[in-house]
Amino acid sequence: MVALTRAEAAAKVMVALDYPNAAAAEQLLEQINGIPCYIKVGMQLYYAAGPGFVEKLKSRGFHIFLDLKMHDIPNTVKGGASSIAALGVDMFNVHAAGGKAMMEAAMEGVSLAGSSDNRPTVIAVTQLTSTSQLVMNEEIGIPGTVEDTVIHYARLAKQAGLDGVVASPSEVVAIKAACGSSFQTVTPGIRPAGAALNDQTRIMTPGEALRQGTDFMVIGRPITSAPDPRQALESIIEELVSHE
Numbered sequence: 001m002v003a004l005t006r007a008e009a010a011a012k013v014m015v016a017l018d019y020p021n022a023a024a025a026e027q028l029l030e031q032i033n034g035i036p037c038y039i040k041v042g043m044q045l046y047y048a049a050g051p052g053f054v055e056k057l058k059s060r061g062f063h064i065f066l067d068l069k070m071h072d073i074p075n076t077v078k079g080g081a082s083s084i085a086a087l088g089v090d091m092f093n094v095h096a097a098g099g100k101a102m103m104e105a106a107m108e109g110v111s112l113a114g115s116s117d118n119r120p121t122v123i124a125v126t127q128l129t130s131t132s133q134l135v136m137n138e139e140i141g142i143p144g145t146v147e148d149t150v151i152h153y154a155r156l157a158k159q160a161g162l163d164g165v166v167a168s169p170s171e172v173v174a175i176k177a178a179c180g181s182s183f184q185t186v187t188p189g190i191r192p193a194g195a196a197l198n199d200q201t202r203i204m205t206p207g208e209a210l211r212q213g214t215d216f217m218v219i220g221r222p223i224t225s226a227p228d229p230r231q232a233l234e235s236i237i238e239e240l241v242s243h244e
């Protein structure tokens with residue numbers, strides 16, 4: 001595997017700013033100031049701080065993944081995607097479970113918002129990384145293996161014209177085999193060795209995830225709940241740089 005520079009490793013990490021307000025998010029951004037990682041804004045922060053906060057982060061040069069996981073009828077998702085694309089974020093997501101027509105509508109919404117040259121990357125959530133095989137089969141009612149479901153959703157997302165999927169790192173190799181190496185994989189469920197699992201079930205360490213060939217790793221609490229978030233992020237980057 002080709003060794004990563006520190007900047008390349010940092011650019012693979014998407015720090016999840018799961019905070020209740022802009023002030024708390026700003027505090028974390030201050031702590032990790034100067035580290036060239038991606039920033040993920042999810043529903044907790046977006047619903048509290050709004051589009052203005054996202055635009056502010058963009059104007060300060062951050063790469064933003066806006067994680068609102070849209071899942072609705074195609075017309076509504078088209079409108080939502082158009083509004084998100086107009087914000088100028090770099091990436092956003094929808095749920096693959098909404099189906100192909102819904103995902104195609106998301107792409108249509110993006111094209112309504114502007115030129116295809118600088119459009120956001122659009123990805124589809126497959127099976128949430130908090131979902132175990134048992135829960136998927138017995139509670140949600142989807143038969144088969146999690147990997148089969150993830151691959152089914154990934155193929156559907158590709159057919160709809162999306163750029164990639166959100167999945168667990170354990171599914172990356174199969175996704176790339178099914179959809180091609182340029183089909184992007186964004187993987188939450190990342191836990192450095194010894195870190196608390198919290199509500200995640202399909203997990204891997206940063207180094208293992210890198211070895212699977214993931215494009216981006218979404219990491220929240222292992223950084224944001226650490227006593228020293230900057231040091232936690234630095235040590236994840238170090239693990240990626242030194243991983244063989």
Ligand SMILES: O=C(O)c1cc(=O)[nH]c(=O)n1[C@@H]1O[C@H](COP(=O)(O)O)[C@@H](O)[C@H]1O
Nearest residue numbers: 016042067127128129166188218219220221
């Ligand atoms: O779309 C996501 O980002 C996402 C999909 C998924 O399947 N699992 C998942 O954990 N996420 C997000 O990734 C982040 C993971 O956070 P931590 O579990 O704290 O590292 C959270 O912000 C989740 O909302």
